Amino acid sequence: MDAGRDELLNRIRALQFTAVELGLFLDTHPEDARALADYNAASQELMRLKETYEQRYGPLLDYGFSLSPQSWRWIEEPWPWQVSM
Amino acid sequence: MWVYEKALLYPVRVTRPDPRMAKNIITQYGGPDGELAASLRYLTQRYTMPIPQAIGVLTDIGTEELAHMEIVAALVYNLIRDAPLSEIKAVGLDAYYADHDRALYFVNAAGAPWTASYIQSKGDPVTDLHEDMAAEQKARSTYEYLIDLSDDPDVIDVLRWLREREVVHFQRFGETLNLVHDYLNSRHVF
Ligand SMILES: [Fe+2]
Numbered sequence A: 001m002d003a004g005r006d007e008l009l010n011r012i013r014a015l016q017f018t019a020v021e022l023g024l025f026l027d028t029h030p031e032d033a034r035a036l037a038d039y040n041a042a043s044q045e046l047m048r049l050k051e052t053y054e055q056r057y058g059p060l061l062d063y064g065f066s067l068s069p070q071s072w073r074w075i076e077e078p079w080p081w082q083v084s085m
Numbered sequence B: 001m002w003v004y005e006k007a008l009l010y011p012v013r014v015t016r017p018d019p020r021m022a023k024n025i026i027t028q029y030g031g032p033d034g035e036l037a038a039s040l041r042y043l044t045q046r047y048t049m050p051i052p053q054a055i056g057v058l059t060d061i062g063t064e065e066l067a068h069m070e071i072v073a074a075l076v077y078n079l080i081r082d083a084p085l086s087e088i089k090a091v092g093l094d095a096y097y098a099d100h101d102r103a104l105y106f107v108n109a110a111g112a113p114w115t116a117s118y119i120q121s122k123g124d125p126v127t128d129l130h131e132d133m134a135a136e137q138k139a140r141s142t143y144e145y146l147i148d149l150s151d152d153p154d155v156i157d158v159l160r161w162l163r164e165r166e167v168v169h170f171q172r173f174g175e176t177l178n179l180v181h182d183y184l185n186s187r188h189v190f
Helices: A003-028 A035-059 B019-025 B034-048 B052-081 B085-090 B093-100 B125-149 B153-188
Strands: none
Touching: A003 A035, A003 B034, A003 B052, A035 B125, B019 B125, B019 B153, B034 B125, B052 B093, B052 B125, B052 B153, B085 B093, B125 B153
């Protein structure tokens, strides 16, 4: 995987992790306005980065949650566990 | 429904085969305190939770554990993928090899297959959440033992991250238990 792709994916992962953490926190603290604002800010930035990633490297999601405009790129390698040594 | 995302929740880097650690780490794939057990336990307990916060926590943590299962799988797969047969025999993975080659199967570190008796679904939210809190502590301990057994900084990095998640999940389940107690106290007098 090229360095730019890895870097972009790591930025996506960082935001996604933030969203996972805040989401779990909000499940037990649904009235926390600051956590809610942070969750929405992270999600918005995440959506923006995912769009950039998908335009370059193909869809991250299946079942109609990502577009695959020119060709069917879903089955392009690497799959997540195919890491190079 | 669930949607698959074509990315690991946390990146896995493996620079050399280590079938010995693969044999140990696989217990977090299909062992009693592993990620499959965690995920299935939470996802099946959620249906009888009495409050929306508890349903949300079990749904979201159960889903996160599926992502952890994929991370553990990525570790094991890459640790045995290029291991020569001589090494597989030397570390005692030959019995596993006889049944599965280098494929992934749900077993504990000693080779015992996954069983639904690892988990419980009791219908009593207080009972179930106590099991969930214990499960998170057991998973945390297992990750600590795996960290003790590893000498590969890349592998240890992933194990540390997974360990940390169990600590957070324990915290959320504890809060959920308090919310369930509040709810039950407001409804019944025991
Ligand atoms: Fe967990």
